[in-house]
């Protein structure tokens with residue numbers, strides 16, 4: 315037997331405790347638009363998810379697509395801006411958001427997983443009554459007048475109720491669900507939901523054992539740009555207040571805190587551009603990225 319073959323078998327044998335830990339467990343993977351990268355990276359992600367399914371883990375993918383929406387808005391000459399990592403979404407923007415997320419991106423992601431040998435079905439939060447949304451209302455203190463004001467983000471929604479039945483049916487049939495973060499209101503209005511928020515709500519509703527947030531940075535970085543391997547909820551909140559956690563990292567952190575409060579055992583922010591990021595996180599002792607702990 316060659317050294318290579320021996321090493322390979324060592325790795326396989328070493329994964330037994332992790333296989334037991336995650337056997338039949340639900341792992342929600344949030345696949346950020348920035349993590350998607352080139353074709354080869356996406357194919358590799360598909361193979362990792364297919365491998366998890368084959369190993370007896372139940373992966374559920376919730377994807378983003380911020381950069382992909384930006385590209386389409388630019389092509390169509392529609393303007394949009396962000397406030398605290400959330401896209402201000404008017405009627406024209408919400409149409410483009412749904413088209414890109416539930417269309418192109420959703421199908422690309424489920425196709426990557428299916429081509430890697432698992433069966434994957436892409437749906438949006440509007441399918442099967444998965445995500446009932448309501449308009450997100452945020453208040454902020456106006457620095458000039460020091461008065462509390464309500465921020466109007468248009469058709470940005472937050473999950474009001476998640477009915478995981480459709481996901482449970484797919485999981486029971488050994489199908490990997492891929493979810494686009496679009497929800498529908500009681501009145502039939504389509505809402506643009508931040509993908510991190512949607513992933514957290516789905517992880518909570520499914521009582522997932524892990525929530526992995528794949529993005530384009532090594533994890534949460536401190537004010538000196540050093541990776542923080544483990545962070546308490548209190549430190550995360552301080553980071554937002556002090557400003558060294560900003561932009562798209564804010565909904566990620568808020569989601570991890572929410573998921574932990576809902577009973578998800580571990581919420582991690584990892585660099586999705588690193589080959590096999592998902593497997594490293596789940597099947598090694600050290601893991602990767604930033605683990606948020608209570």
Ligand SMILES: Nc1ncnc2c1ncn2[C@@H]1O[C@H](COP(=O)(O)OP(=O)(O)O)[C@@H](O)[C@H]1O
Nearest residue numbers: 346347348529530531534535558559560562563
């Ligand atoms: N403290 C921080 N640590 C890491 N990234 C941060 C921090 N504060 C802000 N960010 C920003 O958050 C971004 C990740 O959020 P986002 O762009 O929404 O990613 P995704 O598309 O994967 O959801 C990073 O690229 C970085 O620019």
Ligand SMILES: CC(=O)N[C@@H](CCC(=O)OP(=O)(O)O)C(=O)O
Nearest residue numbers: 346347378379380400401508509
């Ligand atoms: C309300 C809001 O901001 N929605 C996001 C939905 C996509 C998303 O979250 O994509 P990433 O995970 O790639 O950032 C947006 O319009 O960009």
